[in-house]
Amino acid sequence: VRVELINTGSELMLGFTVNSHLNYIARHLAGIGLRLDRQVTVADDRAEMRAAMAEALARSDVLIITGGLGPTSDDFTRDVVAELLGRKLVRDETVAADIAERLRKRRIHLPESVYVQALVPVGAQVLPNRNGTAPGLAIEHEGKLILLLPGPPRELKPMFEEYVLPVLAKNFGAQARFDCRVFKVVGLAESIVEERVAPALAGLKDLELGYSAKMGEVEVLIIAPLKSTADEAEKRIRVALAENVYGTGDDRLEEVVVRMLTAARQTVAIAESCTGGLIANRITNVSGASEVFVNGCVTYSNESKTRLLGVREETIAQYGAVSEEVAREMAEGVRARAGTHFGISTTGIAGPTGGTPEKPVGLVYIGLATPARTEIRRHMLLFDRETFKFFASQIAFDLVRRELFAKR
Amino acid sequence: VRVELINTGSELMLGFTVNSHLNYIARHLAGIGLRLDRQVTVADDRAEMRAAMAEALARSDVLIITGGLGPTSDDFTRDVVAELLGRKLVRDETVAADIAERLRKRRIHLPESVYVQALVPVGAQVLPNRNGTAPGLAIEHEGKLILLLPGPPRELKPMFEEYVLPVLAKNFGAQARFDCRVFKVVGLAESIVEERVAPALAGLKDLELGYSAKMGEVEVLIIAPLKSTADEAEKRIRVALAENVYGTGDDRLEEVVVRMLTAARQTVAIAESCTGGLIANRITNVSGASEVFVNGCVTYSNESKTRLLGVREETIAQYGAVSEEVAREMAEGVRARAGTHFGISTTGIAGPTGGTPEKPVGLVYIGLATPARTEIRRHMLLFDRETFKFFASQIAFDLVRRELFAKR
Numbered sequence: 038v039r040v041e042l043i044n045t046g047s048e049l050m051l052g053f054t055v056n057s058h059l060n061y062i063a064r065h066l067a068g069i070g071l072r073l074d075r076q077v078t079v080a081d082d083r084a085e086m087r088a089a090m091a092e093a094l095a096r097s098d099v100l101i102i103t104g105g106l107g108p109t110s111d112d113f114t115r116d117v118v119a120e121l122l123g124r125k126l127v128r129d130e131t132v133a134a135d136i137a138e139r140l141r142k143r144r145i146h147l148p149e150s151v152y153v154q155a156l157v158p159v160g161a162q163v164l165p166n167r168n169g170t171a172p173g174l175a176i177e178h179e180g181k182l183i184l185l186l187p188g189p190p191r192e193l194k195p196m197f198e199e200y201v202l203p204v205l206a207k208n209f210g211a212q213a214r215f216d217c218r219v220f221k222v223v224g225l226a227e228s229i230v231e232e233r234v235a236p237a238l239a240g241l242k243d244l245e246l247g248y249s250a251k252m253g254e255v256e257v258l259i260i261a262p263l264k265s266t267a268d269e270a271e272k273r274i275r276v277a278l279a280e281n282v283y284g285t286g287d288d289r290l291e292e293v294v295v296r297m298l299t300a301a302r303q304t305v306a307i308a309e310s311c312t313g314g315l316i317a318n319r320i321t322n323v324s325g326a327s328e329v330f331v332n333g334c335v336t337y338s339n340e341s342k343t344r345l346l347g348v349r350e351e352t353i354a355q356y357g358a359v360s361e362e363v364a365r366e367m368a369e370g371v372r373a374r375a376g377t378h379f380g381i382s383t384t385g386i387a388g389p390t391g392g393t394p395e396k397p398v399g400l401v402y403i404g405l406a407t408p409a410r411t412e413i414r415r416h417m418l419l420f421d422r423e424t425f426k427f428f429a430s431q432i433a434f435d436l437v438r439r440e441l442f443a444k445r
Numbered sequence: 446v447r448v449e450l451i452n453t454g455s456e457l458m459l460g461f462t463v464n465s466h467l468n469y470i471a472r473h474l475a476g477i478g479l480r481l482d483r484q485v486t487v488a489d490d491r492a493e494m495r496a497a498m499a500e501a502l503a504r505s506d507v508l509i510i511t512g513g514l515g516p517t518s519d520d521f522t523r524d525v526v527a528e529l530l531g532r533k534l535v536r537d538e539t540v541a542a543d544i545a546e547r548l549r550k551r552r553i554h555l556p557e558s559v560y561v562q563a564l565v566p567v568g569a570q571v572l573p574n575r576n577g578t579a580p581g582l583a584i585e586h587e588g589k590l591i592l593l594l595p596g597p598p599r600e601l602k603p604m605f606e607e608y609v610l611p612v613l614a615k616n617f618g619a620q621a622r623f624d625c626r627v628f629k630v631v632g633l634a635e636s637i638v639e640e641r642v643a644p645a646l647a648g649l650k651d652l653e654l655g656y657s658a659k660m661g662e663v664e665v666l667i668i669a670p671l672k673s674t675a676d677e678a679e680k681r682i683r684v685a686l687a688e689n690v691y692g693t694g695d696d697r698l699e700e701v702v703v704r705m706l707t708a709a710r711q712t713v714a715i716a717e718s719c720t721g722g723l724i725a726n727r728i729t730n731v732s733g734a735s736e737v738f739v740n741g742c743v744t745y746s747n748e749s750k751t752r753l754l755g756v757r758e759e760t761i762a763q764y765g766a767v768s769e770e771v772a773r774e775m776a777e778g779v780r781a782r783a784g785t786h787f788g789i790s791t792t793g794i795a796g797p798t799g800g801t802p803e804k805p806v807g808l809v810y811i812g813l814a815t816p817a818r819t820e821i822r823r824h825m826l827l828f829d830r831e832t833f834k835f836f837a838s839q840i841a842f843d844l845v846r847r848e849l850f851a852k853r
Contacts, residue, residue, distance in 0.1 A: 047655045048666065050481045052472025053627055054657065056464065059486060064460025073458045074493065078467060078484040081655060085482060092500075109639050109656045143825055147636045168828055189658060191832045217459065249461050258461050307743070313729025314722035317743040321721025322831050324797055332749035335715070335725040335741030337734070341783065345740060345753065375749065389732055423730055 038209045040066060041097040042076040043089055045104040045114055046188060050080040057190055058103050065197060067217040067260075068286065069206045071099075081111040090121055098181055099205065104188030106171040108151045114185060115156060115174070122178050124158040129172075132163055136170045164200040168192045175204065182208070216267040220257040220274055221284045223435050230255045230278065237277040244270055252424060253431030254283075254290065280442050283435075290434045291319040297441040298329040305437065306375030307333040308346050308367040310358065311385035311401055316430045331375045336367070346370035359384050359396050361413045368404035368411055379440070380406035381433050385418075387425045401429050405436040412436065446617045448474065449505040450484040451497055453512040453522055454596055458488040465598055466511050473605065475625050477614045479507075480668075489519040498529055506589055507613065512596030514579040516559045522593060523564060523582075530586050532566040540571055544578045572608045576600045583612065590616070623653075624675040628665045628682055629692045631843045638663045638686065645685035652678055660832055661839030662691075662698065688850050691843070698842045699727040705849040706737035713845065714783030715741040716754050716775040718766065719793035719809055724838045739783045744775070754778035767792050767804050769821045776812035776819055787848070788814035789841050793826075795833045809837050813844040820844065 042062055048054040056078060063073045077093065079085045086105075093100050105114030119126050133155035140147060154171045157163060164173030164184075169192040174185040184201055186193045222230055227250040234257055238244060244267075245260035257274060261267040275282055284293050298305060307316050307330075317333030320326050334345045339358055342348040347370040348363055356362040364382050372380025385401025392398035399419045405412045414436065418428045450470055456462040464486060471481045485501065487493045494513070501508050513522030527534050541563035548555060562579045565571060572581030572592075577600040582593040592609055594601045630638055635658040642665055646652060652674055655666040665682060669675040683690055692701050706713060715724050715738075725741030728734050742753045747766055750756040755778040756771055764770040772790050780788025793809025800806035807827040813820045822844065826836045 046657075047653075047668075048657045048664065049467065050471055050484070051475045051625055051666070051668075052468050052470070053664065053666065054659075055468045059457065060460045060463045062460070063458055067459050072488070073460075074488075075497065076458070076486040080480070080482075089483065107658070108636055110643070111655045139827075143827060145634060147634060148640055151636055168832070191660070191829060195829070219461075247456060247459075247461055249456065256461065258459065260459070309722075309725075312726075313734070314717075314725030314741055314743065315729075317717075317722030318720075318726040318834075321723075321743070321745065321795075322834070324830055326721070327745050327799075331746045332753060333722055333741075333743035333745075334753070335722065335729070335743070337729065337741075338739045341740035344782070345742070374752070387729075391735075422732055426726075426730070 038071060038099060039074050039097040040071055040099040040101070041093040042073055043093055043100065043102045044076070044078045045081060045086055045102065046078075047080040047082075047111065049078050058193065061190070061194065062101060062197065065202060066205070067215075069202060069210060070215050070217070071205060071209060072214060081105060081113070083113060083117055086114065086117045087121060090117065094121070094181065094183070099184070099209070100181065101184045101186065101201075103186045103193060106154065106173075106185060106187045108147075108153050108170070115158070118176070118183065118185060119158040122158065122176065122183075124160060124176075126156040126158055128152075128155050129157040129163060130155075132157065132172050135165070135172075139170055164196050166192050167195045173200065175200070215260050215262050216264050217258070217260045218267055218271060219286050220271075220278070220282050221288055221290075222255040222257060222278055222281050223253065223283050223290060223431060223438075225255060225278070225281050227255045230257060233277045234274055237273040238270055241266060241270055253428045280439065283438060290431060290438070292323050294434050294438050294441075295320060295323040295326055295329055297438060299325060301441055301444070303379065303441070304329050304331055304377040305379040305381060306331045306371045306377040308371035308380065308382040309333060309335050310337060310342070310367070310383055311387045312383040312426050312429050312433070313337070313387075315426045316381060316383070316433055319430055319434070331377050334371055342367065347374065357396065359386055359400060359402065361402050361415065364402035364404040364413050365406075365411050368406035372406040378408060379437060380404075381437065382406075383429050383433060385425075385429060387422045389422065399425065401425070403429060403432050403436065405433070405440065407440060446479060446507060447482050447505040448479055448507040448509070449501040450481055451501055451508065451510045452484070452486045453489060453494055453510065454486075455488040455490075455519065457486050466601065469598070469602065470509065470605065473610060474613070477610060477618060478623055479613060479617060480623065489513060489521070491521055491525055494522065494525050495529060498525060502529070502589065502591070507592070507617070508589065509592045509594065509609075511594045511601060514562065514581070514593060514595045516555070516561050516578070523566070526584070526591065526593060527566040530566065530584065530591075532568060532584075534564040534566055536560075536563050537565040537571060538563075540565065540580050543573070543580075547578055572604050574600050575603045581608065583608070623668045623670055624672050625666070625668045626675055626679060627694055628679075628686070628690050629696055629698075630663045630665060630686055630689050631661065631691050631698060631839060631846075632689050633663060633686070635663045638665060641685045642682055645681040646678055649674060649678055649681075661836045688847065691846060698839060698846070700731050702842050702846050702849075703728060703731040703734055703737055705846060707733065709849055709852070711787065711849070712737050712739055712785040713787040713789060714739045714779045714785040716779035716788065716790040717741060717743050718745060718750070718775070718791055719795045720791040720834045720837050720841070721745070721795075723834045724789060724791070724841055727838060727842070739785050742779055750775065755782065765804065767794055767808060767810065769810050769823065772810035772812040772821050773814075773819050776814035780814040786816060787845060788812075789845065790814075791837050791841060793833075793837060795830045797830065807833065809833070811837060811840050811844065813841070813848065815848060
């Protein structure tokens with residue numbers, strides 16, 4: 038099975054938007070054993086789109102095209118594909134009714150041009166769009182499958198998982214060329230991960246292995262043509278990395294922590310200075326977080342650390358706001374006031390300004406208060422501001438995860 | 446000038462690494478008035494690479510190829526290009542000496558295979574690599590320019606800015622095709638933006654126009670071959686969209702709000718329920734936020750709304766936590782306790798669970814308390830959880846922005 042992907046959008050070709058579709062789609066195809074053979078990006082330019090689509094169609098069995106399905110004058114994927122396949126566009130009344138219903142519910146009035154999105158090439162199957170007005174389209178044409186998907190990721194992703202993947206798995210699953218698994222590792226540097234994993238996998242034949250350092254975590258990827266090889270590799274990786282593996286595939290650390298807290302019926306409150314609300318934000322991205330998360334306090338000013346968390350003014354005066362002592366009082370204070378099992382705290386210097394010789398940019402204290410004790414970690418995180426915040430939040434989540442892991 | 450880009454790497458085609466090169470290179474090319482016409486990604490596969498390169502070369506004047514220049518067994522860009530152009534690979538002794546010196550300095554011993562990186566197609570110009578052993582290569586061939594660049598971003602970026610951009614600007618700058626500007630719009634739907642902008646720009650010749658719906662905002666992109674056209678278009682867009690344009694280019698709404706608060710010497714405190722810390726997180730992503738942001742409270746539980754913000758228990762009992770009244774007491778409470786000029790609040794149902802017939806998933810109240818009054822907005826945001834949070838945070842930031850805008 039040869040699979041190609043075409044991403045359309047002038048914003049991609051002018052560098053205004055990062056193309057996240059290649060990564061997302063490739064990863065999900067790999068999950069069902071399909072490998073992407075070529076990916077092409079073109080601007081919203083009819084001639085360029087037509088040329089790229091005609092070439093890709095000639096070469097491939099499955100062609101996925103993203104973007105250009107919206108209602109504005111630079112959206113012409115629908116037109117170009119219909120023309121290329123020699124199919125007329127006809128108005129699909131079910132799609133038109135869906136669009137009308139969506140606008141009615143949200144009480145917005147849009148120009149009539151919005152209904153251009155109800156035009157469908159003859160014989161195409163409509164893929165419902167849960168998060169927008171532009172439906173996706175699946176077209177079987179001369180033994181090939183052409184899939185048109187909307188550009189916005191929040192519209193593309195549910196559609197891809199609900200409609201596209203099942204169809205591909207059903208039609209091409211038997212010809213799937215490999216088993217691909219990703220392990221997510223936290224608390225170890227990439228080179229340490231490789232040092233442990235590589236010897237553990239020695240002797241396993243037909244196994245591809247990759248390492249990728251992401252923000253605050255490392256991914257280990259294995260690809261094997263046989264499921265039995267992948268199973269054996271997974272077993273050995275899990276032994277070699279032990280509790281440092283926090284999940285697989287698309288797992289996110291905050292999800293794992295919420296799942297573990299829920300299972301243990303434990304609650305958490307969060308006191309953030311340098312992470313500025315990122316930890317609370319990540320935990321509340323997880324559906325069901327309200328079962329385990331009581332409240333967060335983002336205490337940027339010293340006064341708010343005292344007012345909201347009960348950090349003593351003398352502690353701040355004596356040790357400074359960025360100190361082990363303040364991190365301790367923050368974690369213990371937020372835990373005591375919220376009445377939770379755990380209290381998390383962060384205080385540090387995210388930069389780029391605000392550092393001193395004794396307390397340089399990158400210094401951070403991360404605290405975890407439990408019913409039994411309070412643990413403080415000191416780290417130097419030499420990154421830009423947002424990366425600094427993310428690394429610090431990873432360390433905080435991992436403290437909770439390891440605490441719950443140890444108590445299992 | 447037709448410019449194409451080929452990114453090579455199996456990790457890109459398996460969805461293991463995000464391709465950041467397209468965005469980086471496209472943006473820098475646009476900065477010197479060059480547009481990327483097509484971008485292709487292929488795995489480390491000789492046949493696929495050769496086919497993609499031959500096709501691109503036939504079409505373009507400038508071909509940029511990234512990745513596959515390293516010393517390992519899956520690096521064969523150098524070989525494939527040399528073969529395609531019919532040029533021999535010869536060892537460049539200066540490059541070999543650079544590699545030896547780099548290894549000596551870092552006191553590392555690598556297998557002899559590392560010197561494969563000193564092989565250069567006859568007639569190619571070497572582009573020094575400040576951060577690695579693989580040099581870049583520039584090859585003039587039958588009137589076309591082929592640029593080979595290393596895959597790791599920290600190696601590619603300095604090389605691109607120091608060697609590639611100056612060469613392109615020198616050779617093609619005079620033929621640069623456009624002036625490109627992006628306007629960031631908040632508070633209007635994409636189709637409304639188009640309805641206002643399109644007629645305003647009527648009659649302007651040689652102007653390309655694009656619209657892109659992002660999360661909670663719309664981007665309007667103009668491309669014009671003449672600066673005077675771009676200037677006139679910008680003037681008309683600013684009139685047509687007025688205060689709905691919050692910025693240009695890379696501006697982010699939270700940055701603009703922090704800049705405006707700083708200029709007005711005003712402060713803000715934030716009380717978040719359904720946005721779960723996202724507003725605080727976004728504001729603290731901006732360097733200098735500590736000048737204007739005092740504290741945030743992420744009050745997920747009802748009890749914490751009362752304890753941290755002073756929301757009355759009776760208000761919650763009578764109207765429910767998701768209500769205009771609670772949003773009001775949250776905004777006013779956080780403002781009064783923090784002693785700031787502004788208080789922001791959010792309370793809503795992010796979903797996917799927790800909705801009722803009267804208060805469905807997607808309902809949100811967003812409040813802004815000022816010294817003069819409190820304003821509450823009610824919205825239905827029918828999106829997945831994270832998008833819901835982002836839209837709500839956009840509305841909150843925009844309330845502050847419009848307040849400051851009106852008072853200018």
